[in-house]
Amino acid sequence: MNPVVSVVIPTYNSASTLRDCVTSVLAQTHKSLEVIIVDDGSSDDTVTIARSFGGPVVVLTKENGGPASARNLGIRKCSGEFIAFMDSDDLWLPTKVERQVAVARSAKKPALVFTGVQRTLGPGMIPPSPQYKLYSGENPLTYATLWAKNWITTSSVLAHRLVFEDLLFDEDPLIEGAEDFDLWLRIANRHPIWYLDEVLTIYLVSGGGHSRSNMERTYLALNRMYDKLAPLSERHHLSARDLNWKRFELNKIFGIRFFQCGNISVAKSYLRNARSASWYDLSLMYFSLLTFLPESSLEFLRRIKKSRMFGAVNGIARHC
Template sequence: MSPVPVSQAEPAHPLVSVITPTYNAARFIRETIDSVKRQTYPHWELILIDDASSDDTVPIIREELADPRIRLIVLAQNSGAAVARNTGISAANGRYIAFLDSDDLWLPQKLEKQVAFMQERDAAFSFTRYRMIQEDGTHTPYVVPIPEKIDYRGLLKNTIIGCLTVMLDKEKLGTIQMPNLRTRQDTALWLNILKQGHLAYGIQEELSQYRRVAGSISSNKWKAAKNTWRLYRDIEKLSFASAAWCFVHYGWNAWKKNVGQT
């Protein structure tokens, strides 16, 4: 499908701004970009924010800039994923904001189906099921199950929403900004939105693929647990008893998820 310039996106087909932070992502970034270019929904812009990479990430991205829907912002110094994502959000022109990390992938109908779902449900926040894939791209049999909808208390107990699957409606939510945290900034944003009374609606279909990369922050379960506890206590300001109650549920759900991957 030939590119459709951003300026030609029709009102009936709202523009989706895809936010992709990159840092030393040369191994995977071309495949990630290709998964966006293969979308059956052509009304998107891809904003890549490079967080001071020291490898060939930026030269690889520059080769993709012939597509007018793809934009690159290069940060002068490494500032973390929250700053990179917020920089992209500030530069976004679309009604909808979607997130895709630099090593993850989308299935071709992801945007088409998710935009239609958002419009049909009049939803401000949606997410999808996603499959775990190995570092080399090999599929695992595990597709992460998700609820049909989740509220603030539910997400505290089960951090099930994959960042690569999320779509947000700026018209309904207003200002969207991730807390300036090194980790869990995405979950902190989801909690902030749900705390305002919104619900997140789950699309019961695998539309995204999460790459398990050795040495990544998310691959360290102990650090993930510690960061979740800090999120409860330092960001959400839960009492010790409430945080402990949520943490027990979080641990149980994380264990079930890990068992499903083995």
């Protein structure tokens, strides 16, 4: 008999994407599913759409408190042997849950399994789309490997429910934007994390998360997360030098992203912070020099440059 898989879907003003999201979940070849939608205080038609699915879907509502609190409420209500997470604007391919359950059941210990991810620029634009995050390396992942780069997209995750007995998303609002990465690292400290090398998750890229305020909040959340996990990182033989290098990377990455968004003065600040740690990085030097060009020259480059110099800003927190 197939095990029950509980699917937790947090929502907030997701009326435009939720129907396609839930439909992709209910279309799984693994049919023993418990779908729990947790609405985090939406003001649009999200709850009405969620309830329109009827029996297969349980809808919970709460006051707005952020994605971590919504996911944690969903976890507490789960009854399945496995728990999967789904963001309300993402999609699953039909065999995702079936393939992940097979990998999770073959593991000797309660484990987390994540899949390859493909990105799309919006509803109806799935094929063709570039591969977004495909991991290559040791399996299962080590804490140090995951700390170096967050390979895991939340909508690609399925794990045994025992993994979440005493590990939940951090609801600290100052870590919002990095709460998923924070949890994966804490899980990696105790449980194996396996990568299923198949693209089974579709991640929607939208511009809404790339405003200056959102990017700065994500930057601060990641820094707070690294401070919080420093003692745990030391137990995995990551030194203060490793932590300082991570801060260098954060400043460089966010500096480049702000430059790409046209926030030149903000980009200068982040790139300056990165240079204070190290000048020996070609991309840092390149973008640092570009920030000193007059706006007329930058505008000319925007018109003629076809590279990613002024490209879209995608998934910052997922790459750090």
